[in-house]
Amino acid sequence: MIYIVRKEHFNAAHKLFNPSWSKEKNEKEFGVCSNKNWHGHNYEIEVTLKGKLDPESGMLINLKILSKILKNEIIDKVDHMNLNMDVPFLKDVITSTENVTIKFWEILDEKIKSLNIDCKLHKIRLYETPRNFVEYYGEK
Amino acid sequence: MIYIVRKEHFNAAHKLFNPSWSKEKNEKEFGVCSNKNWHGHNYEIEVTLKGKLDPESGMLINLKILSKILKNEIIDKVDHMNLNMDVPFLKDVITSTENVTIKFWEILDEKIKSLNIDCKLHKIRLYETPRNFVEYYGEK
Amino acid sequence: MIYIVRKEHFNAAHKLFNPSWSKEKNEKEFGVCSNKNWHGHNYEIEVTLKGKLDPESGMLINLKILSKILKNEIIDKVDHMNLNMDVPFLKDVITSTENVTIKFWEILDEKIKSLNIDCKLHKIRLYETPRNFVEYYGEK
Amino acid sequence: MIYIVRKEHFNAAHKLFNPSWSKEKNEKEFGVCSNKNWHGHNYEIEVTLKGKLDPESGMLINLKILSKILKNEIIDKVDHMNLNMDVPFLKDVITSTENVTIKFWEILDEKIKSLNIDCKLHKIRLYETPRNFVEYYGEK
Amino acid sequence: MIYIVRKEHFNAAHKLFNPSWSKEKNEKEFGVCSNKNWHGHNYEIEVTLKGKLDPESGMLINLKILSKILKNEIIDKVDHMNLNMDVPFLKDVITSTENVTIKFWEILDEKIKSLNIDCKLHKIRLYETPRNFVEYYGEK
Amino acid sequence: MIYIVRKEHFNAAHKLFNPSWSKEKNEKEFGVCSNKNWHGHNYEIEVTLKGKLDPESGMLINLKILSKILKNEIIDKVDHMNLNMDVPFLKDVITSTENVTIKFWEILDEKIKSLNIDCKLHKIRLYETPRNFVEYYGEK
Numbered sequence: 001m002i003y004i005v006r007k008e009h010f011n012a013a014h015k016l017f018n019p020s021w022s023k024e025k026n027e028k029e030f031g032v033c034s035n036k037n038w039h040g041h042n043y044e045i046e047v048t049l050k051g052k053l054d055p056e057s058g059m060l061i062n063l064k065i066l067s068k069i070l071k072n073e074i075i076d077k078v079d080h081m082n083l084n085m086d087v088p089f090l091k092d093v094i095t096s097t098e099n100v101t102i103k104f105w106e107i108l109d110e111k112i113k114s115l116n117i118d119c120k121l122h123k124i125r126l127y128e129t130p131r132n133f134v135e136y137y138g139e140k
Numbered sequence: 141m142i143y144i145v146r147k148e149h150f151n152a153a154h155k156l157f158n159p160s161w162s163k164e165k166n167e168k169e170f171g172v173c174s175n176k177n178w179h180g181h182n183y184e185i186e187v188t189l190k191g192k193l194d195p196e197s198g199m200l201i202n203l204k205i206l207s208k209i210l211k212n213e214i215i216d217k218v219d220h221m222n223l224n225m226d227v228p229f230l231k232d233v234i235t236s237t238e239n240v241t242i243k244f245w246e247i248l249d250e251k252i253k254s255l256n257i258d259c260k261l262h263k264i265r266l267y268e269t270p271r272n273f274v275e276y277y278g279e280k
Numbered sequence: 281m282i283y284i285v286r287k288e289h290f291n292a293a294h295k296l297f298n299p300s301w302s303k304e305k306n307e308k309e310f311g312v313c314s315n316k317n318w319h320g321h322n323y324e325i326e327v328t329l330k331g332k333l334d335p336e337s338g339m340l341i342n343l344k345i346l347s348k349i350l351k352n353e354i355i356d357k358v359d360h361m362n363l364n365m366d367v368p369f370l371k372d373v374i375t376s377t378e379n380v381t382i383k384f385w386e387i388l389d390e391k392i393k394s395l396n397i398d399c400k401l402h403k404i405r406l407y408e409t410p411r412n413f414v415e416y417y418g419e420k
Numbered sequence: 421m422i423y424i425v426r427k428e429h430f431n432a433a434h435k436l437f438n439p440s441w442s443k444e445k446n447e448k449e450f451g452v453c454s455n456k457n458w459h460g461h462n463y464e465i466e467v468t469l470k471g472k473l474d475p476e477s478g479m480l481i482n483l484k485i486l487s488k489i490l491k492n493e494i495i496d497k498v499d500h501m502n503l504n505m506d507v508p509f510l511k512d513v514i515t516s517t518e519n520v521t522i523k524f525w526e527i528l529d530e531k532i533k534s535l536n537i538d539c540k541l542h543k544i545r546l547y548e549t550p551r552n553f554v555e556y557y558g559e560k
Numbered sequence: 561m562i563y564i565v566r567k568e569h570f571n572a573a574h575k576l577f578n579p580s581w582s583k584e585k586n587e588k589e590f591g592v593c594s595n596k597n598w599h600g601h602n603y604e605i606e607v608t609l610k611g612k613l614d615p616e617s618g619m620l621i622n623l624k625i626l627s628k629i630l631k632n633e634i635i636d637k638v639d640h641m642n643l644n645m646d647v648p649f650l651k652d653v654i655t656s657t658e659n660v661t662i663k664f665w666e667i668l669d670e671k672i673k674s675l676n677i678d679c680k681l682h683k684i685r686l687y688e689t690p691r692n693f694v695e696y697y698g699e700k
Numbered sequence: 701m702i703y704i705v706r707k708e709h710f711n712a713a714h715k716l717f718n719p720s721w722s723k724e725k726n727e728k729e730f731g732v733c734s735n736k737n738w739h740g741h742n743y744e745i746e747v748t749l750k751g752k753l754d755p756e757s758g759m760l761i762n763l764k765i766l767s768k769i770l771k772n773e774i775i776d777k778v779d780h781m782n783l784n785m786d787v788p789f790l791k792d793v794i795t796s797t798e799n800v801t802i803k804f805w806e807i808l809d810e811k812i813k814s815l816n817i818d819c820k821l822h823k824i825r826l827y828e829t830p831r832n833f834v835e836y837y838g839e840k
Contacts, residue, residue, distance in 0.1 A: 009409075011319050011320060011321055011409065012319055012320060013293040013317065013318035013319050013320040013362075014320070032359070032360035033360060035360050035361060035362070035366070037293070037361070037362035037365040037366050038293035038318050038320065038362050039291050039292055039293050039320055039359075039360040039361060039362065040291060040292060040293040040294070040318065040319055040320005040321055041291055041320055041321065041322050042321050042322040042409050042410075079312070079319075080312035080313060080315050080319040081315060081317070081319060082293075082315070082317035082318050082319070085317040086315070086317050129289075129291065129322050130322075
């Protein structure tokens with residue numbers, strides 16, 4: 001049982017905003033993160049897969065495959081985008097690092113299960129900044 | 141169940157010294173780390189909280205709150221200080237990275253429990269240098 | 281003659297857009313950076329001052345002073361903002377890293393000259409990402 | 421129960437190659453990583469030990485001891501080497517990050533058990549690049 | 561006059577070896593870097609261009625163009641290669657960081673001059689490791 | 701003409717204190733950096749040499765030589781030390797990053813001149829923290 005990690009990055013705009021709250025409550029709860037004209041980040045995403053080695057290749061999964069999945073399923077959809085406005089799977093979601101991470105999990109977990117290989121998604125770590133980040137293991 | 145991490149830093153002096161040991165034994169066990177006139181580090185602390193998302197805010201906890209707790213309870217008490225001489229909660233403690241981490245846990249765990257929110261302290265990682273660090277989960 | 285550097289960071293949204301060009305030309309020239317709904321970055325700014333040591337303090341300038349100038353003159357005006365919409369001194373400017381750096385220079389150079397101390401602004405380095413950055417020395 | 425981590429680095433050449441496969445299959449599976457004349461990396465290895473503090477020293481283990489074990493058992497045998505050709509314990513192994521990590525585990529786990537101290541190997545993380553890495557906990 | 565920098569990376573094998581020297585002299589001068597079976601690095605290259613802003617685009621040069629030049633002229637020729645064996649422009653060159661940097665300069669300087677734009681190559685910095693690097697400004 | 705850089709690190713305690721000033725003036729000028737019981741840092745030093753390549757070796761200087769000079773002349777004298785109390789060449793000096801850098805220059809410049817090789821000290825960069833650093837070129 002071994003774990004393999006691939007790290008990718010993307011640049012995006014967002015703001016924290018709950019439409020069912022007043023302008024004042026949004027500002028009180030989210031502070032500068034609710035600036036109405038957006039702000040943005042250089043996000044870093046680390047995806048960990050867990051499984052058994054293929055003895056023939058000596059690999060859990062070729063990282064080129066994982067990197068390509070990340071590109072197609074995640075990076076191409078969020079890089080140089082506005083997370084609140086441009087990303088269908090984040091529509092009607094508060095784009096907190098927590099929520100974005102969980103949405104990424106749902107997409108990647110389904111995709112990796114569909115590969116029918118002997119490994120599964122174990123963890124996603126999403127850095128909003130080098131000092132603020134979230135980890136998710138798919139736990140309910 | 142999601143995990144959120146905040147990283148902060150502080151600069152401090154310390155030395156490793158067991159007063160019940162001879163000067164020679166301190167030098168033998170602790171080497172250059174026992175230099176009597178102190179040395180110091182740029183410490184980095186990563187604090188992980190674990191809990192359930194608040195669906196209204198999309199957050200586990202506002203990182204501003206966690207950052208402020210870290211500032212008040214830890215950083216203001218150790219930054220630009222001598223860990224052996226200036227920090228009441230480290231009095232009579234050998235200021236190894238292990239012991240300092242455990243003391244930080246005790247303080248932060250109590251503080252976070254007192255907030256009565258749906259998350260708890262999960263892990264503290266303390267870097268003494270980028271190549272030496274300690275992790276603690278509150279396990280006895 | 282010695283050089284001292286302070287590094288600060290801010291998070292902002294922006295897009296590259298020349299209003300005198302067609303939508304098509306903007307897309308052709310600026311690519312994904314012209315996404316109409318913005319994207320964003322964790323910017324890092326390094327400011328270098330050059331001058332003679334004060335023999336009494338052993339310092340060129342107290343970095344707390346430089347850090348406070350950066351906070352008041354730059355960071356508070358751009359952090360968690362939209363560079364195109366929220367920043368008066370970037371109004372009508374294409375918010376390329378080059379232009380933003382030059383505007384920062386104009387502000388900081390004037391401010392540091394007004395201090396009447398024996399040092400001057402030497403260089404600004406602005407990171408848009410860890411792999412893309414600009415350097416400016418005030419050269420015309 | 422506390423965890424202590426030491427990070428070391430080494431520079432090595434390698435290639436991914438399965439001698440039971442055709443040249444074409446090796447190229448198809450391993451891509452540029454199978455370049456017959458080798459390529460190389462600045463590897464980083466993080467080794468985590470887990471155990472109980474020694475109350476007298478305040479330490480789990482003196483990191484100088486762990487660092488010396490890493491030097492003698494691992495770094496001296498792989499640094500500035502060709503992992504496929506120069507390292508006896510990697511002979512007949514596909515030098516994927518996964519396999520190299522598992523071999524490092526076998527060596528370090530045996531060595532640390534032989535010390536008869538109150539701590540054991542918990543985890544090895546091996547970075548091939550800052551964006552590709554493997555984690556192993558000795559799980560079968 | 562402004563400076564813009566793009567950083568790229570590649571992984572390669574090499575060894576330091578002067579064929580006109582004896583095996584012993586190579587070992588004495590180059591130490592472990594002359595290991596006959598090669599070793600390798602994750603190289604990082606920073607390329608600085610210098611010139612005047614294009615007022616229409618607000619840019620010195622679109623970094624996509626610089627990134628593409630680096631990919632075509634340098635990265636595709638050295639990534640996952642053996643610098644001594646696989647790279648025509650390094651044939652018969654001792655692959656020290658110094659020599660590799662100068663060869664990169666010759667290629668990039670000619671290429672950038674051929675673009676007939678208002679900027680020129682100013683500096684190349686090549687990291688062999690995060691602690692060993694070379695800078696070259698084309699000075700004879 | 702080429703530039704080669706070697707980066708080393710050391711951990712030390714210090715405080716900023718001018719003995720000809722009152723306790724109050726020291727606190728006013730130096731703030732928390734004047735804490736009487738010291739604080740400390742993980743310093744990083746980057747030393748740049750400039751000169752002509754030796755065509756036989758393809759190197760400006762073997763970095764092992766530079767690294768050994770740094771170890772003998774600087775690191776062994778300051779690592780795990782108190783800069784104010786334990787370092788003869790910093791006696792009676794305010795241990796600001798500026799002053800420490802200039803003292804390092806004097807030592808290294810003399811040492812490198814004494815080697816009678818075709819390169820000279822060009823620059824020292826000293827990081828007190830990743831966000832505060834000083835550069836010195838030996839300019840009077």
